[in-house]
Amino acid sequence: xxxxxxxxxxxxxxxxxxxxxxxxxxxxxxxxxxxxxxxxxxxxxxxxxxxxxxxxxxxxxxxxxxxxxxxxxxxxxxxxxxxxxxxxxxxxxxxxxxxxxxxxxxxxxxxxxxxxxxxxxxxxxxxxxxxxxxxxxxxxxxxxxxxxxxxxxxxxxxxxxxxxxxxxxxxxxxxxxxxxxxxxxxxxxxxxxxxxxxxxxxxxxxxxxxxxxxxxxxxxxxxxxxxxxxxxxxxxxxxxxxxxxxxxxxxxxxxxxxxxxxxxxxxxxxxxxxxxxxxxxxxxxxxxxxxxxxxxxxxxxxxxxxxxxxxxxxxxxxxxxxxxxxxxxxxxxxxxxxxxxxxxxxxxxxxxxxxxxxxxxxxxxxxxxxxxxxxxxxxx
Amino acid sequence: xxxxxxxxxxxxxxxxxxxxxxxxxxxxxxxxxxxxxxxxxxxxxxxxxxxxxxxxxxxxxxxxxxxxxxxxxxxxxxxxxxxxxxxxxxxxxxxxxxxxxxxxxxxxxxxxxxxxxxxxxxxxxxxxxxxxxxxxxxxxxxxxxxxxxxxxxxxxxxxxxxxxxxxxxxxxxxxxxxxxxxxxxxxxxxxxxxxxxxxxxxxxxxxxxxxxxxxxxxxxxxxxxxxxxxxxxxxxxxxxxxxxxxxxxxxxxxxxxxxxxxxxxxxxxxxxxxxxxxxxxxxxxxxxxxxxxxxxxxxxxxxxxxxxxxxxxxxxxxxxxxxxxxxxxxxxxxxxxxxxxxxxxxxxxxxxxxxxxxxxxxxxxxxxxxxxxxx
Numbered sequence: 001x002x003x004x005x006x007x008x009x010x011x012x013x014x015x016x017x018x019x020x021x022x023x024x025x026x027x028x029x030x031x032x033x034x035x036x037x038x039x040x041x042x043x044x045x046x047x048x049x050x051x052x053x054x055x056x057x058x059x060x061x062x063x064x065x066x067x068x069x070x071x072x073x074x075x076x077x078x079x080x081x082x083x084x085x086x087x088x089x090x091x092x093x094x095x096x097x098x099x100x101x102x103x104x105x106x107x108x109x110x111x112x113x114x115x116x117x118x119x120x121x122x123x124x125x126x127x128x129x130x131x132x133x134x135x136x137x138x139x140x141x142x143x144x145x146x147x148x149x150x151x152x153x154x155x156x157x158x159x160x161x162x163x164x165x166x167x168x169x170x171x172x173x174x175x176x177x178x179x180x181x182x183x184x185x186x187x188x189x190x191x192x193x194x195x196x197x198x199x200x201x202x203x204x205x206x207x208x209x210x211x212x213x214x215x216x217x218x219x220x221x222x223x224x225x226x227x228x229x230x231x232x233x234x235x236x237x238x239x240x241x242x243x244x245x246x247x248x249x250x251x252x253x254x255x256x257x258x259x260x261x262x263x264x265x266x267x268x269x270x271x272x273x274x275x276x277x278x279x280x281x282x283x284x285x286x287x288x289x290x291x292x293x294x295x296x297x298x299x300x301x302x303x304x305x306x307x308x309x310x311x312x313x314x315x316x317x318x319x320x321x322x323x324x325x326x327x328x329x330x331x332x333x334x335x336x337x338x339x340x341x342x343x344x345x346x347x348x349x350x351x352x353x354x355x356x357x358x359x360x361x362x363x364x365x366x367x368x369x370x371x372x373x374x375x376x377x378x379x380x
Numbered sequence: 381x382x383x384x385x386x387x388x389x390x391x392x393x394x395x396x397x398x399x400x401x402x403x404x405x406x407x408x409x410x411x412x413x414x415x416x417x418x419x420x421x422x423x424x425x426x427x428x429x430x431x432x433x434x435x436x437x438x439x440x441x442x443x444x445x446x447x448x449x450x451x452x453x454x455x456x457x458x459x460x461x462x463x464x465x466x467x468x469x470x471x472x473x474x475x476x477x478x479x480x481x482x483x484x485x486x487x488x489x490x491x492x493x494x495x496x497x498x499x500x501x502x503x504x505x506x507x508x509x510x511x512x513x514x515x516x517x518x519x520x521x522x523x524x525x526x527x528x529x530x531x532x533x534x535x536x537x538x539x540x541x542x543x544x545x546x547x548x549x550x551x552x553x554x555x556x557x558x559x560x561x562x563x564x565x566x567x568x569x570x571x572x573x574x575x576x577x578x579x580x581x582x583x584x585x586x587x588x589x590x591x592x593x594x595x596x597x598x599x600x601x602x603x604x605x606x607x608x609x610x611x612x613x614x615x616x617x618x619x620x621x622x623x624x625x626x627x628x629x630x631x632x633x634x635x636x637x638x639x640x641x642x643x644x645x646x647x648x649x650x651x652x653x654x655x656x657x658x659x660x661x662x663x664x665x666x667x668x669x670x671x672x673x674x675x676x677x678x679x680x681x682x683x684x685x686x687x688x689x690x691x692x693x694x695x696x697x698x699x700x701x702x703x704x705x706x707x708x709x710x711x712x713x714x715x716x717x718x719x720x721x722x723x724x725x726x727x728x729x730x731x732x733x734x735x736x737x738x739x740x741x742x743x744x745x746x747x748x749x750x751x752x753x754x755x
Binding site: 053 | 476710
């Protein structure tokens with residue numbers, strides 16, 4: 001801010017909220033301030049903290065800043081730069097994902113099938129046919145072998161269901177207290193058989209935004225399974241491999257008609273559509289009433305004061321599809337058991353670029369911004 | 381959820397909005413303050429202002445519990461959290477509130493054991509399960525949350541749990557509203573009255589606002605249709621030349637409040653002579669502390685707290701925003717130096733804070749948004 005601007009703002013700050021006599025009208029001044037904010041937001045990412053906080057791992061703004069200012073800064077290359085779910089190298093899609101969920105076992109799944117499905121889904125989102133996975137385990141001294149067996153059995157089942165094999169791995173055991181029982185990292189490769197170029201930067205004004213099913217189930221399930229809340233709800237994790245669903249979708253639409261696929265994991269649908277808006281420099285407009293949310297999930301979110309749009313899914317994806325193919329895409333998704341409740345939830349606009357807007361069921365509009373960190377429950 | 385959906389119906393909202401618009405005198409503008417942060421959140425989350433005529437402005441008041449906590453108290457809490465064997469427990473909202481030496485999240489990253497809880501009873505449970513540790517609950521909030529803190533202290537006493545204490549920062553709503561009414565730089569036409577607070581204190585304490593200051597106040601629920609309805613009822617009063625306290629939220633708020641809850645607060649806590657409010661300065665008889673009889677559960681007595689006063693950052697205009705004198709975007713650091721990622725002021729932290737709500741939900745002009753959404 002230059003000195004002159006500062007003085008002008010201070011003078012205004014000292015007065016009343018109503019526009020001062022002779023000054024520009026309030027709407028004009030507001031625009032001016034908001035323009036300055038947009039400029040500030042476009043400045044390069046910078047990590048200001050001296051130490052990481054949990055917010056840096058929550059998938060929101062702090063995570064994006066960390067990735068851009070630290071990882072991308074060190075590793076920058078054309079394959080990494082688009083920050084997609086995986087990289088395409090010589091016709092192969094390649095991706096990796098780490099899993100640190102608490103509790104390890106929850107209704108509808110456990111860390112094992114999560115670790116397989118997560119990587120399978122990242123490959124599927126690249127338009128690839130997932131083939132081979134690696135699995136690395138960091139285990140804590142004292143961890144029950146029976147629990148480990150339960151996890152590996154679940155991984156084997158998930159791998160079979162997704163049609164992938166776990167072909168290499170690694171094991172480390174660390175001292176008691178140095179890990180939360182069991183951490184798993186999986187990497188995967190898949191074959192790109194279709195001439196697709198899916199990218200968060202490919203959304204165009206007019207495109208339809210589709211979600212493949214009800215949102216927020218995994219996140220709410222895990223939150224409730226921690227037992228810290230005295231809330232019981234009939235909800236299970238949606239963890240599932242999406243590769244056959246994406247294959248059906250891509251088969252049903254012509255080349256280039258599916259612009260982008262993203263699984264709505266950490267940060268939920270809201271975070272994914274924000275990434276699309278930012279990468280494609282477009283606006284995303286969502287219809288609150290069209291977004292499928294199971295009543296139990298909605299109820300739990302209401303009680304906690306959090307927004308299901310930001311809650312993680314592990315078996316749902318967001319698809320951006322050319323408008324003329326939207327109906328075919330929806331029909332293809334709905335013909336699959338994992339997409340039976342797929343819905344068109346919005347569309348791509350051109351202004352304001354980088355922004356997600358929500359038309360509320362109440363008939364109003366609001367911004368859906370990236371969160372800084374985890375959604376924090378409100379107190380009253 | 382069907383019960384909730386009724387209060388979020390776009391058709392009903394449109395019909396009520398038309399009646400609101402019809403009540404506005406041509407050429408007159410109206411400023412109503414929603415005192416409570418929960419209402420601010422509702423207004424932004426549902427895009428309620430889209431249903432209001434240009435003549436009606438909603439001004440966001442001081443009722444966001446974390447927004448009014450001064451930096452010195454955050455530092456005191458972080459100091460307590462750093463003492464040997466302490467587990468500090470706090471509501472999620474509080475985790476990112478900056479003190480002079482960072483926030484709870486920063487302190488946690490430096491190694492302090494700070495845990496998020498959803499109720500003071502969760503904190504008591506942690507105390508029960510960790511007898512070798514000293515568990516402190518960071519108590520914040522208005523009369524809404526004070527009864528549950530007080531109940532928890534009573535339960536700790538009854539169960540003989542000696543390793544539990546409360547760092548009491550509870551505040552009371554009436555002195556804050558009075559401070560705002562006495563503020564010379566503010567012109568308000570009426571109040572959207574707090575909902576949950578009123579469920580405890582009832583509607584009677586607001587009488588002076590209508591009687592002495594001539595402003596209508598409508599106690600209001602937290603669904604968007606509630607708030608729109610309150611705006612309608614305030615306008616109806618103004619139209620009829622009345623200034624009264626009305627209860628729109630009678631499904632939850634009894635006129636007399638909840639005597640049992642007030643009794644519990646009174647049993648465990650007493651008014652402080654004065655307390656500092658973020659941005660508003662010291663307000664007399666505006667906060668609660670633990671009574672002498674409950675000293676064993678009072679973190680302020682158990683731990684030697686620095687009790688330092690940290691001046692609000694010069695650039696921060698939280699006070700003007702909390703009083704409704706400035707709209708969030710009129711603060712000189714809004715959105716540039718002060719953002720939800722790097723909040724300078726507390727209003728930028730909680731989703732109930734006026735600045736954070738405006739930044740994350742309502743940053744763009746109505747015209748631009750209307751055009752973008754094709755509505």
